[in-house]
Amino acid sequence: MQERYSRQQLFTPIGLEGQQKINCKTVLIIGAGALGAASAESLVRAGIGKLVIVDRDYVEVSNLQRQQLYEERDATLRIPKAEAAKAHLQSINSAVTIESHVADADVELLSQLVLEADVLLDATDNFDTRMIINDIAQKYNTPWIYGACVGSYGISFTIIPGKTPCLNCLLETVPLGGATCDTVGIISPTVQMVVAHQVAEALKLLVEDEGALRQTVVSFDLWQHNYQSIHVQSAKQSACTSCGPDATYPYLHYDQQMKSAVLCGRDTVQLRPAPGNHKIDLNELSKRMASLGKVEQNPFLLSFQPYNMKERMVVFQDNRVLIHGTKDIHEAKKLYYQWIG
Amino acid sequence: MMIHVNGCQTNVPSDVRTMEQLMHYYELQAKSMIVELNKAIVNKDKYASTSLQNGDCIEFVHFVGGG
Ligand SMILES: [Zn+2]
Numbered sequence: 001m002q003e004r005y006s007r008q009q010l011f012t013p014i015g016l017e018g019q020q021k022i023n024c025k026t027v028l029i030i031g032a033g034a035l036g037a038a039s040a041e042s043l044v045r046a047g048i049g050k051l052v053i054v055d056r057d058y059v060e061v062s063n064l065q066r067q068q069l070y071e072e073r074d075a076t077l078r079i080p081k082a083e084a085a086k087a088h089l090q091s092i093n094s095a096v097t098i099e100s101h102v103a104d105a106d107v108e109l110l111s112q113l114v115l116e117a118d119v120l121l122d123a124t125d126n127f128d129t130r131m132i133i134n135d136i137a138q139k140y141n142t143p144w145i146y147g148a149c150v151g152s153y154g155i156s157f158t159i160i161p162g163k164t165p166c167l168n169c170l171l172e173t174v175p176l177g178g179a180t181c182d183t184v185g186i187i188s189p190t191v192q193m194v195v196a197h198q199v200a201e202a203l204k205l206l207v208e209d210e211g212a213l214r215q216t217v218v219s220f221d222l223w224q225h226n227y228q229s230i231h232v233q234s235a236k237q238s239a240c241t242s243c244g245p246d247a248t249y250p251y252l253h254y255d256q257q258m259k260s261a262v263l264c265g266r267d268t269v270q271l272r273p274a275p276g277n278h279k280i281d282l283n284e285l286s287k288r289m290a291s292l293g294k295v296e297q298n299p300f301l302l303s304f305q306p307y308n309m310k311e312r313m314v315v316f317q318d319n320r321v322l323i324h325g326t327k328d329i330h331e332a333k334k335l336y337y338q339w340i341g
Numbered sequence: 342m343m344i345h346v347n348g349c350q351t352n353v354p355s356d357v358r359t360m361e362q363l364m365h366y367y368e369l370q371a372k373s374m375i376v377e378l379n380k381a382i383v384n385k386d387k388y389a390s391t392s393l394q395n396g397d398c399i400e401f402v403h404f405v406g407g408g
Binding site for chain 2: 031033034035036122123124125126127130147148149150153154155170171172175179180181186194217219221224226227228230231232234235278337341
């Protein structure tokens with residue numbers, strides 16, 4: 001028995017055999033924010049063979065309250081999250097192979113990285129990327145574990161191609177304009193609870209104990225003390241375009257992805273959400289943004305100027321969004337996901 | 342009418358008679374949710390035609406995007 005993993009091996013469902021499986025498997029974590037940092041640390045301590053981390057962002061001081069792998073120095077130096085995570089993880093467990101990608105988790109990159117992954121762990125902050133993960137998982141027959149949180153509320157579901165419903169079965173359209181961590185906040189216990197569910201399910205997959213998988217959508221509110229666990233097998237759609245027999249994987253096609261363009265000479269980026277997204281409700285958005293900055297609205301558009309920021313956002317009724325004050329598409333998308341969700 | 346919503350016993354106004362009205366009462370976005378009534382999932386196109394009875398147990402699960 002390896003001393004390092006002895007307590008995990010004493011746990012009967014894992015044992016020596018399970019530990020050996022964990023030691024030679026690969027997990028791909030998409031996103032290295034709060035969820036990604038926590039699940040990465042957990043898996044690296046558990047002795048995962050290889051961890052691949054994708055994140056496009058860098059560490060900021062407002063991350064430190066809950067993104068457990070990062071330190072003040074990372075924020076001061078604006079170290080990319082995937083790199084900062086790799087450095088800290090490697091000092092926790094030098095035996096684990098860690099591969100970091102400072103990049104957008106787009107179709108092209110995920111199509112390569114999925115090939116060697118045994119499990120995909122969702123730690124993103126937006127549904128556009130989740131719908132891509134959902135289609136990639138189906139196309140390459142790889143399980144993925146949805147996890148998300150906001151405020152004191154969290155949710156998780158394990159999606160097994162060919163068995164469970166997929167995210168496209170469960171959602172009619174891509175949700176837009178919901179609450180985000182940047183509008184209604186987040187407390188770290190919520191992150192930990194989601195990650196606890198995700199990593200427990202990941203370990204079951206890694207030791208090939210499929211019978212132990214939870215098979216329900218789990219959601220909870222840590223402030224209101226409630227916990228739901230719902231059987232959703234009946235929600236599997238036989239004609240689903242992502243997991244049905246005639247799947248077309250719609251979110252892997254160019255016309256179903258968010259389009260972005262830098263507007264020349266205007267210090268502005270235009271974002272056009274995918275047509276499958278549902279319409280942003282400007283009145284609802286206006287209510288939600290009112291305490292965060294200056295909101296002006298007319299029948300055609302809403303303009304939002306957050307307090308203490310130079311960037312400004314204009315949202316049109318056709319879902320088109322202009323982010324003024326930047327020429328950087330990554331930065332613009334980041335602000336979009338922070339504000340719109 | 343007395344019902345259980347996400348584990349909490351709740352008294353809702355008498356004009357809330359269907360699942361759709363209940364979701365409206367709580368200002369819930371129908372599209373990004375799963376709704377369970379007495380342990381069975383309610384299809385999204387059945388919210389308006391699903392009537393509620395005293396003592397029903399309803400679970401709302403929101404799909405959120407944060408992380
Ligand atoms: Zn499906």
